[in-house]
Amino acid sequence: MRVIGHRGCPTLAPENTLAAFRAAADRLDWVELDVRRCASGELVVFHDETLDRLTEATGRVADATLPELRVLRVGDSEESIPTLSEVFETLPDDVAVNVELKESGLAAALADVVAATRHEALVSSFDADALREVREATALPIAYLCSTDWDGAIRVATELGCLALHPHYDLLSAERVAEAHDAGLELNAWTVLDSETAERLREWGVDGVIVDDPTIGTENSKRGAR
Structure with a gap:
């Protein structure tokens, strides 16, 4: 069962920052991150639509340029908001990346970023239109x-x-896991918060778990077994 670091390793460093992804890469084979577009056009790694929860600023990410985002700090740390390209450049080539699209209209820019890397990538979204654009x-x-x-x-x-x-x-x-597999779908469950839940999902045959804590579910992970 694959173990995917949700927004990096937020139990070790602020979510969706380069520090979180470095921490995850030391422990896990997969990371998950959130992508949206800022006002100057770059794809940035940030979960929320607005800056309010995680930075000292307010307002929408989409209304801020990359230079304006660069000066902000995430939480109480010295970490800034990275671009998607910077995250890929930071991660070792053998760490796979689950890119969650927070909005549609990003497929072409995403393809350009991924084409310049050697990472395995999987694109997820709640937005069916965003996924349809990626597929096309x-x-x-x-x-x-x-x-x-x-x-x-x-x-x-x-x-x-x-x-x-x-x-x-x-x-x-267990029945729903079997149903999904019968439909030809792998299952990665989010966000698993304890080892007991992870073990139950493993027993049911779930293919992956998305976790905040990199120690959860890592018994069979390459990095987690180190």
């Missing part, structure tokens, strides 16, 4: 994110030609 513009594998409506999620993921479905772990049961 690139050969990158895609995954549909869901937190409710299991039957609808299976249908959307199948119609989009997804490699995987990324459900909240509370949606899953």
Whole structure:
């Protein structure tokens, strides 16, 4: 079962920062990150639509230019908001990346960034239109994110030609894991907060877990076993 560092390793460093991804790369084979576009056009790695929760600034990320974002610090740290290109450059080539698109219209820019790297990449989103754009513009594998409506999620993921479905772990049961696999979908469950849940999902046959704490579920991870 793969173990994917949710926004890097936020238990060790502020989420979606280069420090978090460096920490994750020392421990895990996969990381997950969030991507949106800033006002000057670059793809930046930041979860929220607004800056309010994680920085001293307010307002939408989409309304700030990259130079304006550069001067901000994430949480109480000295870490800044990175671009997607910077994250790929920071990670070792053998660390795979789950890129979650927070909005549509990013497929072409994403393809340009990924083409310049050697990393394995998987693109996920709650936004079916964003995934459809990726499917039409690139050969990158895609995954549909869901937190409710299991039957609808299976249908959307199948119609989009997804490699995987990324459900909240509370949606899953042994029967649903089997149903997804029968539909040709891998399952990466989010966000798993304890080892007991991770072990139950492993027993059910879930393919991957997305975690905040890199010690959860890493018994069979290459890096986690070190």
